[in-house]
Structure formats: C-alpha cells, structure tokens
Amino acid sequence: MFTMKWVTGVAMLACASALVGCQGGADKAPRTAAGTPTPSGAVTSTPTAAAPATSSAAATDPLLSGKREVTITRVQGSGKALELGGRIEEGGDTGGRLLFVPTPIGGDRYVIKAFGPKDDHPANDDPSCWQVNGLDIEPELTIGGVVCDPDDPIQRFTIIAKGNGTYAIGSETRFLQHLPGNGLVLKELGNSKLNTTFRFTDKGPADRKPIN
Incomplete structure (x- = not known):
C-alpha cells in the first residue's frame, strides 16, 4: 500500500x-x-511606421537651373521685357540682349548670362553677364554687361522667389528696383518695402554653343 x-x-x-x-x-x-x-x-511582426522625409533640399526651379533661357519682365511695369544694352533697362529697344540664363554657382548666388536672338549669328551665342557697374556711386547702382567671370563678386546675384511665379533680384544687400526718372537701379531697401519684382518666362533650352 x-x-x-x-x-x-x-x-x-x-x-x-x-x-x-x-x-x-x-x-x-x-x-x-x-x-x-x-x-x-506563429511569429508575427508589428509594422513600424515609416519615418517622414527630412530632406531639406528645396525642389529645383527649372527657370533657375541654368538650363533654360528666359525673358524677364517687371511685374509692376509696362510689360516690356528687360534688355541688356549699355545697362539693364526696361524695353529700351536698343538692340540689346533679351534672353537670359540664370546660372547657379552655389548657395543662393547666380551668374545671369545674356544672349541675343537665336539667329545663327555667332556673336549672339557668346554670352555677356550682368555686373554691378563699379563706377557708379552709392546709393543707386546700375547693372551693365561684361565678359562672364563667375569668380567676380560683382557678377553674383541673388534671385529670391516671392510667390505666384515672381522673383526679387538683388546683389549683396541691395535689390533691383525701379525708380521714376532713373530706371532700374540696385538700392538698399532701408525702411522701405520692396516695390519691384520680376516674372521669368521660359523661352526654351539653354543650348548655345559660344565662340571658342
């Protein structure tokens, strides 16, 4: 038991x-x-939420890529395109250059190349570049055209999108503004509001073959 x-x-x-x-x-x-x-x-896995994109790179504006030719028109102006002859002006009809290629050179800086019409004339395919006129006296500076040199600080411009397809154009702390009786000049804003913006119109690919 x-x-x-x-x-x-x-x-x-x-x-x-x-x-x-x-x-x-x-x-x-x-x-x-x-x-x-x-x-x-059975082994199961809990889905993990995908991390949101954190890239800070802004979407590239094709008109500022250096790959498109544009005309530039003052939004508050007569509707005539800017022309680079002796200086940049509004519809001067001086036989100057009307086609521009804003070309990025790093940061928010651009060299603005100027071309003549596409008519197979070699000189029109050889670019000039915007440059602050070094002989001007502050506070109002004008812009002329010279042989391109992206290393020259007075050929470097800022182009800032202002919404609705418009842009402000500047150099250092100045902005390109229209002054009655004096046309387009680079001027410090001071306490004033920016009164001049520009619209860029695409005119096709920047595929010129400059003179060697």
Whole structure:
C-alpha cells in the first residue's frame, strides 16, 4: 500500500510539473501587439511606421537651373521685357540682349548670362553677364554687361522667389528696383518695402554653343 501511494504521488507530481511547464511555455509564446498569444503560435511582426522625409533640399526651379533661357519682365511695369544694352533697362529697344540664363554657382548666388536672338549669328551665342557697374556711386547702382567671370563678386546675384511665379533680384544687400526718372537701379531697401519684382518666362533650352 505504501509503495502504491508513493508511486501515485510521484505520478501526480510529475503531471503537475508537466502542467506548469506547459503553462510556462504558453507564456513564452509569440504575442500580438495587443499582448495576447497568436492563435497558431506563429511569429508575427508589428509594422513600424515609416519615418517622414527630412530632406531639406528645396525642389529645383527649372527657370533657375541654368538650363533654360528666359525673358524677364517687371511685374509692376509696362510689360516690356528687360534688355541688356549699355545697362539693364526696361524695353529700351536698343538692340540689346533679351534672353537670359540664370546660372547657379552655389548657395543662393547666380551668374545671369545674356544672349541675343537665336539667329545663327555667332556673336549672339557668346554670352555677356550682368555686373554691378563699379563706377557708379552709392546709393543707386546700375547693372551693365561684361565678359562672364563667375569668380567676380560683382557678377553674383541673388534671385529670391516671392510667390505666384515672381522673383526679387538683388546683389549683396541691395535689390533691383525701379525708380521714376532713373530706371532700374540696385538700392538698399532701408525702411522701405520692396516695390519691384520680376516674372521669368521660359523661352526654351539653354543650348548655345559660344565662340571658342
């Protein structure tokens, strides 16, 4: 009798141990995101939300890429395109250059190349570049055309999008503004508001082959 009870007790203890082991295994089974075991015990993975894009690079404006020729028109003006003859002016009809290629040179700076019409005349395909006239006297500076030299600081201009397809054009701390009786000049704003913006109109690819 004693032997039978001992065997029975051992068997019951073994069964109890097995039950505890089974429960422990169940606790270690894969669980869903809610914390409950998966029905089949299969491993599941909780989807991870994709990180939002953090690129700070602004979308490239094709008109400022250096790959398009544009005409430039003063928004508040007569509607005549800017022309680079002796100086940059508004519709002077002087036979100057009307097609421009704003070409990025790093940061927010551009060299603005000027071309004549596409008429197979070699001289029209050889660019001039905007340059602040060094002989002018502050506070009003004009812009002329010279041989391009992107390393020259007075050939570097800022072009700032102002919304609705318009731009402000500047050099250092000055902006290109229209003054009655004096035309387009570079001038410090001071306490004044910017009163001159420009619209660029795409005129096709910048694919000139300058004279070598």
